[in-house]
Amino acid sequence: MTGFEITGASAADMELMRAWADAEGWNPGDSDRFAFAVADPGGFLIGRVAGEPAACISAVRYGSGFGFIGFYIANPSFRGQGYGLRLWNAGMDRLAGRLVGLDGVVEQQDNYRKSGFLPAWNNVRHEGRPRPGGPGGAGTGAGGFEVVDAAALPFGLLAAYDRRFFPEARDSFLSAWTALPGRTALAAFRDGRIEGLGVVRPCSGASRIGPLYASTPQIAASLLHRLAEHTPDGVVAVDVPDVNRAATELVAALGLVPVFEAARMYTGPAPDLELSGLYGVTSLELG
Secondary structure, three states, rough: OOOOEEEEHHHHHHHHHHHHHHHHOOEEEHHHHHHHHOOOOEEEEEEOOOOOEEEEEEEEEEEEEEEEEHHHHHHHHHHHHHHHHHHHHHHHHHOOOEEEEEEEEEEHHHHHHOOEEEEEEEEEEEEEEEOOOOOOOOOHHHHOOEEEEEEOOOOOHHHHOOOOOOOOHHHHHHHHHHHHHOOOEEEEEEEEEEEEEEEEEEEEOEEEEEEEEOOOHHHHHHHHHHOOOOOOOOOOOEEEEEEOOOHHHHHHHHEEEEEEEEEEEEEEOOOOHHHHEEOOOOOOOOO
């Protein structure tokens, strides 16, 4: 491994990581990297061999006790030579002492188990053009709630709502994630409370929805339909936690089909999250 060097990722490296993820078929968001960068600027690592990028990983710290691994990719021409493992160890060292989560693709899950990760549930990507109807399909206002632009609500309300579904506060990330150009963030609002939140963003493939939070399937369906209206062709993809049976049943009823699967895994007991309201996770790269 002579000449192997690990450094923090530059802006150009972040775009390279997005391109590598796209080549793996992960369909990352076109502008995700701008929100990723504010989540933890030092959390993105690149390994180079004689100056050429060989592997990448993200090891993002949240608060004082949680971390998340993502973007674990080796350049195909450098695979099987131990560079990826060196980078993995560097990422895990950065998160030492924390509960660590990741979304592991099927072919890597045994390796993650060997590193101490235990499966909690599967995130199954469902994709397609939502068919009309279903709970909430009639549109805004059904059921006594209103679908509004999330930017019109006090950010403190959004941040507090997000904490019901994520182990630590992530205000800087959430602020960027919901407000980047080209994406749409909608909230379901009723009696002064947020009862649902969804964000759709452009990708090279189907537009991705994440997060998708809702207190009822009706609210989730309304948000999903409305978000699909803000895409070029109405085709969306959402990573649905299979532990929420209502979420799986909803996307199936709307005609979305499974296309990809990853296991949410943790190095310890899974955090106490409001899984009944989690209809779509925010990002497979950052949790």
